Amino acid sequence: MSMTSLILASSLLIIPIIVSYKQQLDLTKDMIISVLRAIIQLLIVGYILTFVFEAKQPLIILMLVFIILINAALNTRKRVPNVVNHGFWISLFALVISTSITMTILILTGALQFKVNEIIPVSGMVISNAMVAINIGYTNLEKAFTQQRMEIEAKLSLGALPHLASKTQIQDTMKMAVIPTIDSAKTLGIVALPGMMSGLIIAGTPPLQAIRFQIMVTFMLLSATMIATMIAIFISYKQFYNKRHQLKI
Amino acid sequence: MLELKNISFQPNDAPILSHLNLTINEGETVSIIGPSGSGKSTLLRLMADLISPTDGQCFLNGKNYISYKPEQLRQTVSYCPQTPTLFGETIFDNVSFPAKIRKEKCDIKRANYLLTAFNLSQYDLNTNVSRFSGGEKQRLAIIRQLMYVPKFLLLDEATSALDQKNQQLVEQEIFKYHQEKGLGIIWITHDIKQSTRLFSRRLTIEQGKISNEEVIK
Structure with missing residues (x-):
């Protein structure tokens, strides 16, 4: 072009x-x-x-992944609910754990090699999707607690602990965050020919090999978004309550 | 016994409650009246430990609220809010919630008994609650609160959407627990007749203070 x-x-x-x-x-x-x-x-x-891409040292690869992680965490700050403190660190923690688990499994199973031209693009995809899921999660968590405050308080009034009082809101928030990834997985090949697969095909990789790669990407995105959202939401929701289990909003 | 000592609640500039003192004995029945915005609901929310006073302290049986676990306190001093909010989809989702909190099995017999007592026997436990009227919602919210009888029941205009017949049914059932189990009742109402009919004491709250206190019987 x-x-x-x-x-x-x-x-x-x-x-x-x-x-x-x-x-x-x-x-x-x-x-x-x-x-x-x-x-x-x-x-x-x-x-x-x-x-x-000419670098071969593992340290440089890890440093680059870490820079991507920090940027992603910085980009979630705007969506962190008002009552939640240390949003950057919560996001970074969620992103580090989800990326580490996903990438480790991919490397250990031989789906990926610890080479810069494989690790950087794939981890970029994992982190980016996890970041978007965390952002959706944060936005919906705040909305759920604000709009359904009365339901949560009614449950607290009956003597429920915060995790039970806000279980519905946490579940809904997690669903909303992960559904885009699930929906996009459902339509793969029918509606969307994803970027990585198309890129590989354009670059001359045989379609079946590109598809194998794309299937792996789908697995890893589902896993990473779920882990990242779960961690970020489970740490954040507790901050909607004070020590007396009263709502702070 | 519930004691509020020199309670103030002033989250922003204007005080909602100021220097309020109140003692309610175990098994006592108290009605609260007063104009809208006078601080009645805030008072009940403070008693239920859903908010904490900005000044002053609350005591239950001589012990400061902060020495109780919040969930333990709220199972003892149970608050039924002004606008009933139902949970989930069915009647069962609502009546079983208190058991879920206690990690126990829902007492189906008791749930059915309460549905009959509150004139909701035309429904079964699987009935969807999404189309319930305001009055039906209020009754189901009170049933939920009575699945386990607390020591004190705080009702915030809990029968405001009910017709007279259903209002009296609900009153009778709630006061039955007062007579049988020594349930203490603190009930906010705008209905002057209701405020004197069954209660032993009536408080009037105006501008965040108790402006009048009457012993009824």
Whole structure:
């Protein structure tokens, strides 16, 4: 693809900007910033990856994964519910655990090799999906506690402990966070030909091999999003209560 | 015995309750009246330990609230909120919740007895509650509270959506536990007749203070 084609393709952005403006969605600024950020970030990463892909030391690979983790955790801060303290650390912890478990299993089973050109893209996918799930989780957790405050208090009034009083809200929040990943898995191949698989095919990999890789990616995304959401939500929901098990919101 | 000593509740600038003192003996029945926004519901929520006073202390049987586990306290001093919120989908989801808290099996016989006593016998435990009227919701919320009889039952306009017949049925059933098991009742009402009919004491709350206290019988 030539640079001219890419610039012309950017005209696609006009549609969401017009829709946002007409419908007063107040998303125009966010959209422009996100696109500019994406361009700058990808350009920088492109240069870094060119250099890094020549690196063989495990320490450099781990350092890069850690940088991705920190960036992802930083990106969840805006969605952390108001009553929750240390949101960055909770997200980082959830992301580190979910990524470590998923990547370790993939490496131990031989699905992945500990090579920079395999670890970096795959861990990037895992972390990115887990980050999105955590963000959805945070947003819905706050909404659930605010909107269903009366139900939670009615349960507390009967003598329920916080985990039982807010069980429904926690379950709903976790479902909402993981459903996008499940839904996208359901439509793989029928609706979506995912990026990694398409990329491999475009790059000349035989389709069956690309599909094997994509199946692995689906497994790992389901596992990572579930683990990350569970950790982030289970640590966060407790902060909606004080020591007397009273709601703080 | 429930004691509130010099209680104030002022989460923001304006005080909702200020320097309020109140003692309620075990098995006593007290009605609370007062204009909207006077602090009646806040008082009950404080008694139920759903909020803590910004000043002053609450005691149950001479022991400060903070020396009790919150869940233990709320099973003893049980609060039925103004707007009934039902859980899950069915009547069973609601009546079995108190047993779930105690990790016990739901007493189906008692649930059915209470449904009959509260004039909801036309429904069975599997009935979906999503289409329940306001009055039916209120009755089911009280049934839920009575699956295990507490020491004190705090009712916040708990029969406001009921017709007179059902209101009296609910009153009779609740006061039966007062007579048989020494249940203490603290009941907020806007119904002046109701506030004197069955209670031993009536409190009037205005602007966060007890402005009047009458011994009825």
